[in-house]
Amino acid sequence: MPSKRLEFSTMLALSILLLVTMTFKSTEAHMAMLYPPPRGGYGTKEFNWKIHEFIGYKGFKYPCGGYSKGPNTKMKAGQLIPVRFWTTELRKVDKLPTKNVPEARHGGGMCEFSLSNDGGKSFHVIATYTKTCPDVMYEWPVRIPDNVPSCNDPGKCLFAWSWTAALVPQFYHNCADITIEGSGDGKLPKKMIQLYDFKGHKKGVTFPGDGRSHDHGRGPIAAEVKIASRRKSL
Template sequence: MPSKRPQFSSVFALTILLLVTMALESIEAHMAMLYPPPRGGFGTKEFDWRIHEFIGYKGFKYPCGGYKKGPNTKMKAGQLIPVRFWTTELTEVDELPKKKIPEARHGGGMCEFSLSNNGGKSFHVIATYTRTCPDAMYEWPVRIPDNVPSCNDPGNCLFSWSWTANLVPQFYHNCADVTIEGSQNGALPKKTIQLNDFTGHKKGVTFEGDGHSHDRGPGPIASEVKVASLRKSL
């Protein structure tokens, strides 16, 4: 009478398949915003380990990956925000990694940081990093301009990170819910973020990068740090 238990060869094959799948998922663990804490982000009650995926992948929607409202971060006009990034290999998040970790940076690319006061219907650029962004080994300073308006409606007030990669045509987007103490007569910048590589937008778009696909890059470009951290108005 045949045994109801799986044969050893079948169990072994399934185990190998699981290990290979886990390894591939680890290798392909892209990047996500860590701070300010985004919707669905690591360390939040809403954490979804898939937050590192790109828009258009298995239901990930624009804006904000389709995630609902998350934790609120208070900000002020003129404040310098030390943006940080997360990948699945990063488990200690209280400080920057001391040793390099695997991170699928896809050669770097172009990151835009922006604000929205209408729940993501539009995002207005306050800082841009090119070629070497993103990377979990560094902080990426972003100044909230002095002349932005106050925004006190969590769910409508958003701080956004978007990334168009270098080696693959993929677009990533995370949003942090925020409230901003701003200028009485302030206005958001006119420039809006570039949208690429998902339905309804131009496909096959990549940006110049640094060529570091699965390893630490050279970090933020000094001239861009200066602009992103010192510019008082837009």
């Protein structure tokens, strides 16, 4: 029969392994933007499974996680963009899941969608979703305003998602490289994205959510969908 010391050592090793596995799984289940395809995102050449980390975690940098230019998505002023999210538990990405997918939503929070024409030096808000955002089970419609300027310089033209979580003070940020067919005399919105919970910005900030930490919520709030998808100018 094994000695008590051996039994204790075996149990300790198994406990450590279980803790590491649970920690890894929890970390790997974080949220990221899936569409439009962001820099370093799932399916891109630079994908390394870290796209879902929050800014400041192990050197994950702002803006855009520190990733270099990625695939380009063409957009037009007035176009409705069906934004989708990703987590490592999402096995099929060609359509919305029909069964519940484990996702570390941290109780939801506040998501801002924005445009940049200067490579990420500034991000101008075009849509906001609160409380239930993000969630892989739904599309989150975001309209490109009719009065935005054209932008045809890949690497400088960006569509971004930012998320300040509800249950933990963490800030997430992904960027998709885009080109926009817009207005010759257009202007970007004046409102800038809110930056929290990483070096150089106010920390300990959370936003009200829906309280669902690892389970899907009820989806985008109807009133916010109406605003985000129908507003023609900002």
